[in-house]
Each structure stands twice: as C-alpha cells, then as structure tokens.
Amino acid sequence: MSRPTPSFYNLAWRWHFYAGLFVAPFMILLALTGIIYLFKPQLDPLLYDHLLNVTPAHHSLSADEQLSRVQATYPQGHISQYLPPINPQRSGQFVVHNGGHELNVFINPYTGQVLGEQDAKLNLQAVARTLHGELMIGTLGDRLVELAAGWGVVLVVSGLFLWWPRGQSAAGILWPRLSRRGRVLWRDLHVVTGFxxxxxxxxxxxxxxxxxxxxxxxYADLWNRFPVAMWNDVPKSDIEARSLNTANRQTVPWAMENTPMPVSGAHAEHMAHAAHTSGPAAPGITLQAVVDTATARQVEAGYSITLPTTATGVFTIAVFADDPRNDATLHVDQYTGTVLADVRWQHYSNVARATEMGVMLHEGKLFGPLNQIVMLLVCLMILLSSVSGLVIWWKRRPQGGMGVPPLRHDLPTWKAGVAIMLALAIAFPLVGASLIAVWGLDRLWLMVRKLRPDERLS
Structure with a gap:
C-alpha cells in the first residue's frame, strides 16, 4: 500500500510567515517613501516655489558669474556641483559644503540673487530617498534593505504556492468576499492583492x-561592460564613477557606476606633474566652458556638473535622464577642456539598457504621469498586502506566543522547495546566507521542542 503524498502546505506557510514578519515593516516603509519620491516632480515646485521658480528675463548671467555670487555668499564654503536651470522659469543650483553641512543653494540666473538654501540631506525628498535606500543608517541599512528585498522574493514565491486553488471557488481567490467580516475579509484582501x-x-x-x-x-560589475577602446587612450584613476552617487543624490546613471574616472592633466605637458599629485584642483577652464561643452554635445537639460576636487580630477557632466535613451556622462579635463570620455545609451550593453529602463519604470519617470499612477497603485497594493498580512497574524496569534505555523517533525524533504531555496541562495548570496541561518535555527527549534502537529509555539 503506497504512502499518501505528503502535504507541504504548512511548510510553505511557515516560510511565508517568517518572510512576512521580517519583510512587512520594510515593505510599508519602502512603499511610503517610494510614494513621496515618486511625486518629486510635483511636490518640489509646491514646497520650494520660492527657491525653484523665477521670472524669466532677456539676459542671464554666465555660470562663472553665478559661481562667484555663491562663493561671495559662502566664503568658507566648498562648491562641489552645479546644476544649470532646466528651463527659463527655473533657478540654478549649487551644492555647497559649508560648516559641516551639505547645502543646496539656489540662485536666480538672471539677477544673481541667492534665493536661499536647503539642507541637502534633510529636505523631504532627500530623507525619503535615504530611508528608501539605506534607512538613514548607512551600510547596515543598505544590507537590511537588500535582505528585505530578497526575502520579499521568498514571500512572493511561498505566497503563490499558498494561493494556488485547491478546489476552492474563485471568490476569495480572484476577488475578495467583501460581504464577509473580520479575519476572513482581511485574509481575502491579503490573498487577492498578493496574487x-x-x-x-x-x-x-x-x-x-x-x-x-x-x-x-x-550585478553591475558583471553586466556593465563597455568597449575597451573607449578607455584605451585615456589615463584612468582607481576611483569609480559610483563615488559621485550618494544615498541622497543621484549623479551618474547606474550603467556608469563601475567605470573608472579619467585623469586630468596627462595630455598637457606643462601640467604633466598633475598626474602624480593629489593636490587641490586648479582648473584651467571656466565653469561656463564646461556648460558650453554640454550644450555643444547636446546633453539633455537637467544635467549636473561635478567639479574636480584634486589636481588630477575632472569635471563630470552627467544626466540621469527620465528616458534612459537620453543618458549622458562626460568627463572633461580640468586644464584643457578636452572631453576624455563621452558615454551615451548606445554604448550600454543590452542588460544595462534593460536595467536602466527597469529603474526608470520603478521610479515612475519613463512614461510621465501614467507611469506615476501605475507605480502609485503598485505601492498601494504593497501597503494593503503588508498591512492585511500583519492584521491576519495579529488576529490569529495565540496569547503570549508568536503564532508560527505548526509543522510535523517527520515531514520528508521537500525537493522542489530545496531547489527554490538553492536557486535563491545562488542568485542572491546575502539572502542565501540568511535563508540557511533561518533554516538552521528553525530545525534546531523543532528538535528542541519535538513538535507534534497539534502543538503551538509559545
């Protein structure tokens, strides 16, 4: 007589429980901060109208004249970046490091009036972006967000297994039973939204x-590959372009993060020693000349210019465009104005192109308001699924216990489940290590408690 086919439902439920309890708080935070950042184009002009919007005039000041006005206002400050006005109705912006603070300083490009400043790390969008990326606690936060995202994959896979119809009607599977109340309604909202x-x-x-x-x-090191010839004749430093990106500010596109920064001065005989010194920058070209280079090379409006900080540094013109096909990253020699590198969409690999498109869809920028609305709906679905999952857990948990789904101690190895776990561990090593750790702790807990099917964990 053959043994009945074992049911792995409770095992999948157990892993779904572990994943959900860890992931749900992160998903709620990521959805809320994502919504804020999603509507940055609409929120910024409303919140910072006095800083962003100006009345157009017939004549605008050069970038160097604007630079001198800002330097006069912040004589002890160090200016690291310039963002030219994106249209005639907008102000120019400088990033100034002053008194231990990073400031966004806004200037009227027609009158030269410094309109005001905002803390570059503590304004609404910067806080939302930093929370979204690293929880405002640096590397540890980044790793926790990565773990949450990886465990989110576990949550989806196990959730789909639990959702799979087993003779039930479509109600509660494809649409919620809104006439029900209490835990059943919350369960339907969770299951249907999750599916x-x-x-x-x-x-x-x-x-x-x-x-x-x-x-x-x-991932970037594996897939971001550019033709070697693009860099053959350009002296390179050991610094990667990713150094220009921070948790609160995006400068270069994702596809450029692992490319080497070129070196200024190597082609100018009178500055040949610059390639071997780490002294301060002493640009031989003006900021306006760099703006003129961007204009001549048809770089899309919205770009930034990062100023060199050392004798070997370069000016970097970069635009992380809403449509990645307009991405541009140019490195300009600070002494001669020579364009050392000019990387565009056509230079990206197919994987890098797909990734950049995915990132812009993720941020709601690729198709304008329609993309924003779709991503808003996704964020709301994530919020509903996360909150409903927590409510279900809260309603079913035993008094004084966690309510971990029970499991038979004699359950055979679930080969499909193990295969999925191994695949996730290989694809996401950090997540894989945590999966193994949780699996080991769970097995140890089962051994210690010697659970029977009717026992509850306390």
Missing amino acids: WGAALLLFMLISGMTWTGFWGKQ
Missing part, C-alpha cells in the same frame, strides 16, 4: 536591488 500584485512586486524588488551596495555592485 494580482505578485508580478509587479517581483519587478519592484529586482529592479530596486540593482542599487544595493552588495548584490547591486556585483
């Missing part, structure tokens, strides 16, 4: 992980 949003959530998780410091860096 319809599964593919979108996976897209958000994977596209978001490309920015993480561990997995994202390995």
